Amino acid sequence: MLSRIAESFFWLGRYLERAEATARMLAEHHQLLVEDQSVSDDVACAVLLDALSLPHESIATGHDLVRTVVGTELLPSTVVGAVSAARDNARAIRDSLSGDIFEALNSAHLDLSRGLALSGSPGVALYKVLERLLVVNGVIDWTMPRDEAYRFMGIGKELERIDMIGRLLAVRHDQLWPTAGPLATLRAAGALSAFLRTGAPINGEEVRNFLVLDATFPRSMRSCAADAEDAVRYLDRLGVGDGGALLREVGMLRSSLEYATHPTAANVDRLASEARLAAVRASDEVNRAFFRQHGTIIWSH
Amino acid sequence: MTGAKQTAVITPFDEMSGEGGPRATHAALHRALEFVGPLSLAERARQRDAYLDRHGITFTLGERERPLPMDLVPRLITGEEWTRIEQGVVQRLRALEHFLADVYGSGQVLKEQIIPRSLVTSSTHFHRQAWGIEPPNGVRIHVSGIDLIRDEQGEFRVLEDNLRNPSGVSYVLENRRTLAHVLPEVFTNYQVRSVNEYPEKLLEALRAAAPVDVDDPTVVILTPGVHNSAHYEHAFLARHMGVELVEGRDLYCRDSTVYMRTTSGPRPVHVIYRRIDDDFLDPVHLRPDSVLGVPGLINAARAGKVSIANAIGNGVADDKAVYSYVPDLIRYYLGEEPVLPNVDTYDLTNIEQREHVFANIERMVIKPSDGSGGYGLVMGPSATEREIVDVIAAVNADPRGWIAQPVVTFSTCPTVLEDGSIEPRHVDLRPFAVNDGKNVFVLPGGLSRVALPKGSLVVNSSQGGGSKDTWVLDDTAPRSAAPSINVPRLTVVDTDIPERADAPISHDDRIVQQERQQQQSLLCVNQEGRASC
Numbered sequence: 001m002l003s004r005i006a007e008s009f010f011w012l013g014r015y016l017e018r019a020e021a022t023a024r025m026l027a028e029h030h031q032l033l034v035e036d037q038s039v040s041d042d043v044a045c046a047v048l049l050d051a052l053s054l055p056h057e058s059i060a061t062g063h064d065l066v067r068t069v070v071g072t073e074l075l076p077s078t079v080v081g082a083v084s085a086a087r088d089n090a091r092a093i094r095d096s097l098s099g100d101i102f103e104a105l106n107s108a109h110l111d112l113s114r115g116l117a118l119s120g121s122p123g124v125a126l127y128k129v130l131e132r133l134l135v136v137n138g139v140i141d142w143t144m145p146r147d148e149a150y151r152f153m154g155i156g157k158e159l160e161r162i163d164m165i166g167r168l169l170a171v172r173h174d175q176l177w178p179t180a181g182p183l184a185t186l187r188a189a190g191a192l193s194a195f196l197r198t199g200a201p202i203n204g205e206e207v208r209n210f211l212v213l214d215a216t217f218p219r220s221m222r223s224c225a226a227d228a229e230d231a232v233r234y235l236d237r238l239g240v241g242d243g244g245a246l247l248r249e250v251g252m253l254r255s256s257l258e259y260a261t262h263p264t265a266a267n268v269d270r271l272a273s274e275a276r277l278a279a280v281r282a283s284d285e286v287n288r289a290f291f292r293q294h295g296t297i298i299w300s301h
Numbered sequence: 302m303t304g305a306k307q308t309a310v311i312t313p314f315d316e317m318s319g320e321g322g323p324r325a326t327h328a329a330l331h332r333a334l335e336f337v338g339p340l341s342l343a344e345r346a347r348q349r350d351a352y353l354d355r356h357g358i359t360f361t362l363g364e365r366e367r368p369l370p371m372d373l374v375p376r377l378i379t380g381e382e383w384t385r386i387e388q389g390v391v392q393r394l395r396a397l398e399h400f401l402a403d404v405y406g407s408g409q410v411l412k413e414q415i416i417p418r419s420l421v422t423s424s425t426h427f428h429r430q431a432w433g434i435e436p437p438n439g440v441r442i443h444v445s446g447i448d449l450i451r452d453e454q455g456e457f458r459v460l461e462d463n464l465r466n467p468s469g470v471s472y473v474l475e476n477r478r479t480l481a482h483v484l485p486e487v488f489t490n491y492q493v494r495s496v497n498e499y500p501e502k503l504l505e506a507l508r509a510a511a512p513v514d515v516d517d518p519t520v521v522i523l524t525p526g527v528h529n530s531a532h533y534e535h536a537f538l539a540r541h542m543g544v545e546l547v548e549g550r551d552l553y554c555r556d557s558t559v560y561m562r563t564t565s566g567p568r569p570v571h572v573i574y575r576r577i578d579d580d581f582l583d584p585v586h587l588r589p590d591s592v593l594g595v596p597g598l599i600n601a602a603r604a605g606k607v608s609i610a611n612a613i614g615n616g617v618a619d620d621k622a623v624y625s626y627v628p629d630l631i632r633y634y635l636g637e638e639p640v641l642p643n644v645d646t647y648d649l650t651n652i653e654q655r656e657h658v659f660a661n662i663e664r665m666v667i668k669p670s671d672g673s674g675g676y677g678l679v680m681g682p683s684a685t686e687r688e689i690v691d692v693i694a695a696v697n698a699d700p701r702g703w704i705a706q707p708v709v710t711f712s713t714c715p716t717v718l719e720d721g722s723i724e725p726r727h728v729d730l731r732p733f734a735v736n737d738g739k740n741v742f743v744l745p746g747g748l749s750r751v752a753l754p755k756g757s758l759v760v761n762s763s764q765g766g767g768s769k770d771t772w773v774l775d776d777t778a779p780r781s782a783a784p785s786i787n788v789p790r791l792t793v794v795d796t797d798i799p800e801r802a803d804a805p806i807s808h809d810d811r812i813v814q815q816e817r818q819q820q821q822s823l824l825c826v827n828q829e830g831r832a833s834c
Contacts, residue, residue: 011801034485035477037492038775053798062485077798085801123482124348163799179495196543202501283799 005096006152007291008089013156015076015086016105016140020133021164021188022052023079023117025171026069027126028188032173032180033062034123039176041065051170052077062122070117079129080112098143101136108132148240151231155286158228159279162221162253165189165211166276169269174204182207189219205265212272213257221275222257228282229254241290249285253278314455314712315725316376326377326774329490334374337486339721345373346717348483358475361530370767371476373484373717376728376749377491380776383745386457389641390447390734391741392631397464397618398736399634401441405432405614415633416626420650423701424623425671426465426616428579430586434603434613437513438738441612443506443574446470446731446748449641451712458709459641460729462619462627465611466576468530469748469768470499470733471537476770477746493772494745499733500541502744503574506737507542510608511571518571521545521561523552525577525593535576549577554597557604572608573598579613621670621704622648647705649696658705659693665705666758667692680758682708711758714769716751727752728769729760745773 029048033041045065049056052069054077059068071078076085087109094102108129117129144150168188173181182202186192191210194217200206214220218227229250236243253275260271317323323331337345353359353368360369378386403410404421411418421427446467448460473496481488504520511518524535526548539546551561552570560567575582581591583598601607617623625646628639647654647665658665662681669677679692696703713725732747749769750760760766 007801014799030485031478031481034481034488035493036495037488037490076800089801120348121345121483121485123485124352127352127482180497183497193540196540199543280799287802 001148003291003293005093006149007287008093009096009149009152010156010286010291012086012089012093013153014160015082015089016133016136017157017160018077018164019079019082019086020130020137021161021168022069022077022082023126023129023133024190025052025164025168025188026066026079027123027130028184029171029173030062030066030122030126032177032184033065036177036180044176047171047176051167053167054078066122066126067118073113079117079126083109083112083133096149098139100139100143104132104136104139108136148235148238151234152290154231155228155282158224158231159283159286161219161224162228162275162279165219165221165224166272166279169208169211169272172204174207185211191217191219205268208265208268208272209263212268212275213260213263215258221272222254225250225254225257225275235290242293243289246282246285246289249278249282253282312453313710313725313727314451314453316451316455316712316714316728317725318715326379330375330377330487333487333489334715334723337484339723341721342373342717342723343719343721345483346719346721349373349479352479352482353475356475357533358472358479359533361528361532369472370753371472371479372726372751372767372769373480373487374715374723375480375487375770375772376714376730378730378771378773380774382457383773385640386449386730386732387743387745389457389459389639390445390732390743392635392637392640393447393459393462393627394442394445394734394736394741396627396631396634397445397462398440398442400630401612401615401618402439404617405434405441410630410633413633415629416623420620420622420626420701421617424617424620426579426614426620428587428614428617430599431612431614434599435605436510436612437605437608438509440506440510440610440736440738441615442618443510443610443612443736444470444503445611445734445736447734449730449732450644450709451730452644452709455712457641457730458644459624459627460644460709461621461624463731464615464619466578467731467733468534468576469731469750470744471534472768473733473744473746473748473771474499474541475537476768480770491772492775494775496744496746498742499735499744500538502735502737502742503538504542504544506735506742507572507574507610509737509739510610512605512608515571519544519561519569520572520574521547521552521570523547523549523573523575523577523595525581529576531576538574549591549593549595552595552598554595554601557597557601557606559595559598559601559607570607572610574610579616582609582613616671621646621668622650622701625704644706644709649700649703649705654705655696655700661707662689662693664708666708667696667703667705670702670704678759680708708758714749714751716753716767716769724755726755727758727760730771746771 025048033044041062042060045059046056048065049059049068054068059065069078071080073081073084075081087105090097090102090105111132112129117125119125168185173185182204183192185207186195189211195207195210198210200210210220212221215222217223232243232247232250235241236247257271257275317327317331349371350368353371358368359366400410410416411421442464444467446463446469448463449457450460451457477496507520508518521544522535522539524532524546536546545561547561552559559570561570577593580588581593583594583596584591585596586599602609625643625648628643631637631639647658649655649658665681667679679688711727711729714728715723716726717723728749728751730747730749733744735742749771750766751769752758752760753767
């Protein structure tokens with residue numbers, strides 16, 4: 001397939017995942033801010049914005065926080081920006097997508113640009129946004145052939161998940177809100193029920209262990225690394241591109257998480273940090289191996 | 302036969318407004334509600350209904366599943382008021398634990414005639430089958446919900462004890478979440494104590510109740526099934542504690558051990574938090590027609606192989622006729638004066654008291670002594686002539702089966718009506734307490750039930766009552782930025798946000814050129830494109 005098309009699928013996967021993870025993090029963070037006012041708003045806002053690498057000179061209230069993270073089309077690390085970027089990528093490969101996917105994503109984008117995320121109470125509005133994104137992901141799940149394009153999107157999605165879980169853990173809800181914090185971290189990852197089934201006590205350390213090392217939860221870093229590895233192997237079997245170095249990168253990441261022994265708190269934090277860096281390297285490697293194999297052609301006279 | 306009609310006008314205690322407008326604690330709430338305004342409140346009410354519906358936060362009434370109506374105005378309790386409630390609830394529970402251990406053990410309290418033996422043995426919830434079952438950590442009332450009201454002076458009083466299967470705690474947690482979700486404005490300027498700990502505390506208490514020789518006990522919740530009115534709550538608790546929600550048919554007993562049927566074979570069960578009534582627990586010893594229970598369960602409990610929470614036979618202690626003796630029980634067992642007073646209660650087996658009640662029946666509420674959920678209750682002031690005649694006949698036929706209390710006009714809280722306007726409605730409070738054998742944990746908040754029809758004093762959800770998010774204000778720790786100092790910043794990785802370097806639809810020359818291509822194609826047959834390579 002065309003490198004350009006493959007690259008669009010990769011970024012479609014990344015931006016969709018980022019939009020959803022960001023909206024979920026914001027919704028839970030805002031809920032925490034409202035329910036438990038023991039932490040001053042500026043501190044509570046700063047921890048989220050830092051984690052999302054968003055600037056925060058003048059953010060002092062939950063309201064500002066919501067406006068900033070919902071964001072604009074110009075910033076792809078905000079909710080509106082990520083959906084818009086996803087939609088741009090989808091538009092460029094519209095012919096390769098099922099009509100349902102583009103329509104669901106496009107209408108989500110249009111409603112967001114008309115202020116869907118800022119209408120009424122933030123909790124209610126963000127839930128509506130999440131619902132729209134769930135529809136997009138649902139349609140992708142049952143209309144996309146499991147082919148090369150699907151794998152490129154999958155690699156993008158899994159690498160983004162690793163990054164976003166890393167950012168979520170960097171918020172350290174448990175430090176600021178000892179009781180409600182760990183629950184909020186889990187909810188922001190959609191992991192509450194899955195975690196509770198393990199019977200582990202609900203505290204910051206157990207929650208981090210779970211989100212980094214759990215073998216069955218699809219958003220744990222370990223599962224993401226394993227799924228990314230599977231997708232890269234699929235491309236490798238097809239003989240597409242030059243994925244040797246990429247396979248080594250995701251394979252090492254997966255095994256470092258899968259065979260981690262005696263997870264202590266410091267150890268898990270280190271693994272999580274390393275996983276984020278590995279995801280960055282892997283993303284660069286995807287770019288090199290599939291999208292920029294031939295270098296950029298420079299015209300010269 | 303009624304006495305002279307004398308309806309005393311009693312002003313209820315209003316929790317938000319005192320003599321000169323809103324009380325100091327409620328001022329910020331009052332401002333927030335005015336700021337939102339009635340139109341917006343009505344809209345928020347619709348959002349709340351949508352939220353509750355979507356999340357399936359319901360109870361089943363008759364055949365229908367419906368959301369428990371949650372009012373948008375929270376109910377505030379100050380730290381000081383709460384301390385008193387907490388002390389009173391803990392004290393009452395300690396006394397009632399002693400009482401249950403006594404009546405299902407040596408019976409000292411009966412021998413000393415602190416309470417008439419006939420009252421205890423005639424209770425429909427006194428189960429001789431429970432005699433001699435010793436709970437491993439001494440706890441019989443693992444979970445309780447003691448209903449409180451505030452009288453005309455604003456003093457909290459105990460209305461009734463619920464020591465069997467008090468329900469509603471899931472709504473306490475969900476109400477908080479729902480309110481923060483749809484009406485975050487009201488939280489401004491309040492520091493509210495969290496209710497999130499409950500499932501964890503409950504699980505701890507249930508594990509602590511396990512048979513002594515079990516290191517890692519398996520806890521399950523036993524539900525009657527999806528048709529039960531509180532099924533939502535059973536599922537909620539199972540999910541939040543990470544334990545199995547089982548029905549009677551999932552369990553069986555062999556050699557006095559209880560097993561659950563799993564895909565990998567039988568698995569022993571050590572603690573059963575049962576949400577089914579005593580009578581249905583075990584068809585061998587109790588109701589033989591029960592299809593909800595587990596045959597052999599009581600033998601297993603007696604053999605000390607399984608713990609049942611709450612214990613069988615607790616109903617004898619929350620019997621409404623025993624209720625009036627609870628202050629005496631507190632004095633007898635603990636040597637203390639009750640922190641929370643009772644509401645006056647008439648013993649209808651006593652002829653003088655019965656005559657007095659009949660003579661003043663328009664100021665009385667008559668309740669079945671073993672009832673719950675507000676079923677069978679007759680409110681003197683609002684009852685029809687017919688209802689009064691019927692209830693008098695019923696009392697005369699079975700005086701032990703009924704009690705009477707003077708109608709207490711309990712406190713009111715502002716409540717949002719359908720059009721978004723706000724009016725006072727009567728509320729009660731059910732604080733939930735969990736006993737792990739060492740400590741009694743009282744969940745800061747509890748369920749405030751509100752009687753939605755104007756003037757109504759019946760708050761039971763089965764009788765059209767709603768609920769309110771209940772805030773215990775944390776006025777000890779002023780809000781501060783202090784925690785920020787101690788937050789270790791673990792954001793070791795500070796990578797840039799990855800973005801697609803080469804935008805799929807680039808905002809540069811290519812756009813202009815692409816556009817030009819399209820325009821040309823409208824004008825003439827496209828010539829060979831020369832831009833791409």
